[in-house]
Amino acid sequence: MGRRYYCDYCDRSFQDNMHNRKKHLNGVQHHRAKKAWFDHFRDNEAILYDEQAKKPCRKFLLKGICDFGPNCRFSHMSEEDLSDLKRQVEDERQHREDCQDRILPGRSLEDWLSRREKKKQAALSSKGDLKNKEDSEDGQAESDIPQQLLSFPDLPPSLLPPPTDGWKIKVITEWG
Numbered sequence: 001m002g003r004r005y006y007c008d009y010c011d012r013s014f015q016d017n018m019h020n021r022k023k024h025l026n027g028v029q030h031h032r033a034k035k036a037w038f039d040h041f042r043d044n045e046a047i048l049y050d051e052q053a054k055k056p057c058r059k060f061l062l063k064g065i066c067d068f069g070p071n072c073r074f075s076h077m078s079e080e081d082l083s084d085l086k087r088q089v090e091d092e093r094q095h096r097e098d099c100q101d102r103i104l105p106g107r108s109l110e111d112w113l114s115r116r117e118k119k120k121q122a123a124l125s126s127k128g129d130l131k132n133k134e135d136s137e138d139g140q141a142e143s144d145i146p147q148q149l150l151s152f153p154d155l156p157p158s159l160l161p162p163p164t165d166g167w168k169i170k171v172i173t174e175w176g
Helices: 018-025 028-039 044-053 058-063 079-102 109-126 133-142
Strands: 004-007 012-015
Touching: 004 018, 012 018, 044 079
Parallel strands: none
Antiparallel strands: 004 012
16 A cells, blocks of 8 residues: 555545645645635734725625635625624734833843843853852843743743742652
């Protein structure tokens, strides 16, 4: 039995050879499935812009169903749906502006990165020597993470800043 090609967009598999793959990748069904997949990741502002540019679908407004479905060139959104989408876009825009307002003036991400790099180089040049108390206090003041980095929701644990009280270390004295 030969190798099989599986298309994630279409949820189909077929014998993998150049002719079959080319035929599938150029097919209308594949293009529609690929477009539908990427449409899931569009932001609300792009969706609103596209829907406002379209005329309303008469068949969808009258019967509640359209033969073309998501491939219809007319809009299937009601006025209420559009107003809800506008409100969501405005809320997102307001949230972004609020995040920008909370950023400390005079502290940019580039400044923080350059200070962090200098601090790393100083630590490498001292080769592990202990610093005096004043240096450590200055380092703590400069290590404050800029608000731009903290404004991203749902960061994975590896990208979250360390806790202010440090990591809790559990000592395991007994091995399996």
